[in-house]
Amino acid sequence: MKITRRQMLVLLPAAAIAWEHVMAGTPEAAPNYTMSEHWWSMLIDIPKCIGCGNCVRACKEENDVPDGFFRTWVERYHVEDEDMTNPTVISPDGGKEGFPPVEKEDEGKYFFVPKLCNHCADSPCTQVCPVGATFVTPDGVVLVDQKYCLGCAYCVQACPYGCRYIHPQKEVADKCTLCYHRITKGLTTACCEACPTGARQLVDLKNPNDPIHEFLRTHAVQILKPQMATGAKVYYNGLDGSVR
Amino acid sequence: MGVFKDAGHLFRFLAIFVFLFIAFWVIRGFVVPKSFGKYGHYRAASIDEIAAHPLHFAGHEACETCHVDVANVKKDGKHAHVNCEACHGALQKHAEDPASLTPTKPDTATLCVRCHEYSAARPKNFPQVHAAEHSTGLPCETCHQPHSPAMTSGGAK
Numbered sequence: 191m192k193i194t195r196r197q198m199l200v201l202l203p204a205a206a207i208a209w210e211h212v213m214a215g216t217p218e219a220a221p222n223y224t225m226s227e228h229w230w231s232m233l234i235d236i237p238k239c240i241g242c243g244n245c246v247r248a249c250k251e252e253n254d255v256p257d258g259f260f261r262t263w264v265e266r267y268h269v270e271d272e273d274m275t276n277p278t279v280i281s282p283d284g285g286k287e288g289f290p291p292v293e294k295e296d297e298g299k300y301f302f303v304p305k306l307c308n309h310c311a312d313s314p315c316t317q318v319c320p321v322g323a324t325f326v327t328p329d330g331v332v333l334v335d336q337k338y339c340l341g342c343a344y345c346v347q348a349c350p351y352g353c354r355y356i357h358p359q360k361e362v363a364d365k366c367t368l369c370y371h372r373i374t375k376g377l378t379t380a381c382c383e384a385c386p387t388g389a390r391q392l393v394d395l396k397n398p399n400d401p402i403h404e405f406l407r408t409h410a411v412q413i414l415k416p417q418m419a420t421g422a423k424v425y426y427n428g429l430d431g432s433v434r
Numbered sequence: 435m436g437v438f439k440d441a442g443h444l445f446r447f448l449a450i451f452v453f454l455f456i457a458f459w460v461i462r463g464f465v466v467p468k469s470f471g472k473y474g475h476y477r478a479a480s481i482d483e484i485a486a487h488p489l490h491f492a493g494h495e496a497c498e499t500c501h502v503d504v505a506n507v508k509k510d511g512k513h514a515h516v517n518c519e520a521c522h523g524a525l526q527k528h529a530e531d532p533a534s535l536t537p538t539k540p541d542t543a544t545l546c547v548r549c550h551e552y553s554a555a556r557p558k559n560f561p562q563v564h565a566a567e568h569s570t571g572l573p574c575e576t577c578h579q580p581h582s583p584a585m586t587s588g589g590a591k
Contacts, residue, residue, distance in 0.1 A: 223485075241556065248491065322474075323476065337480065337483075338480070370485055384491070
């Protein structure tokens with residue numbers, strides 16, 4: 191049989207559409223886990239944090255975070271009574287091995303602030319990615335597709351919280367995954383597992399039985415940089431106004 | 435039929451256009467990952483790849499299924515809410531196959547002070563000591579049971 195040019199013109203697009211269909215297999219989902227049933231975030235209870243650095247070490251171990259880079263870290267603030275807007279902030283090695291003794295015990299106040307990716311609902315970092323390598327998952331976690339990432343570092347600059355870095359060996363963007371490999375299996379994050387005082391708690395806002403709902407009703411809770419409208423989801427209880 | 439007179443060049447142009455269009459879709463079919471765009475402008479399969487990362491921390495529920503004795507001592511003590519791996523470190527390998535890795539005992543000389551050494555930056559209601567004076571140089575576990583450290587009226591709590 192001879193195919194005329196006209197028949198060919200009809201056949202080729204049909205073949206292309208069929209091919210497209212073949213390529214579009216359904217990716218396998220994690221068993222027993224439905225993304226649409228969760229909306230993950232975290233609660234940081236400042237008055238409970240003792241600055242032991244357990245979370246920083248646990249994160250490094252769980253996620254093979256390279257030395258000198260941090261997916262979570264702890265800052266120690268020193269706010270003096272006369273100067274509320276200029277706190278002295280230290281975070282030696284991310285607070286990994288704890289903190290030195292305070293210098294001026296009787297002047298002003300000291301407290302610890304653990305930081306991590308805020309897993310923003312309207313994150314600036316995902317919006318600037320030129321190749322679709324970073325995104326908010328349907329369950330509210332900001333992730334990086336390291337096979338797709340070019341390492342251009344736009345997202346590193348876009349994050350107002352300084353939560354991203356370029357991995358020195360992989361040369362792609364890296365950040366907190368909220369231990370996505372743990373929370374999808376029903377475990378808590380490594381940092382929460384290692385926190386001795388409950389200063390960090392994994393939160394599922396779509397779970398009606400999560401104690402977070404009662405907590406948010408009864409406490410004065412803040413997010414970092416609310417003026418930037420990032421939809422940050424890491425809630426801080428007892429956060430001092432001097433924290434940036 | 436005079437309309438198509440001298441219009442051969444238009445058909446050739448159309449043929450080239452159609453060919454490029456088809457070539458675009460075929461190449462696109464090859465280079466765009468199959469899961470791209472399933473949930474948004476990204477590769478949905480990368481979510482599963484990230485979810486498949488290996489665990490290092492087993493979680494305290496895992497430890498408690500085997501070390502029932504320790505769990506029972508701990509649950510009534512002051513360290514009830516301090517998880518096993520907060521002191522013992524990540525032990526998923528051990529929890530999966532206890533024979534493959536026997537955990538070393540934590541060194542109380544560095545372990546306890548990390549949380550309990552006095553610091554003015556720590557919350558006032560958290561129990562803290564000046565370790566050197568407090569322990570008089572003895573290891574913490576000579577007086578405190580790590581899994582149930584309080585010592586009210588002699589009996590371990």
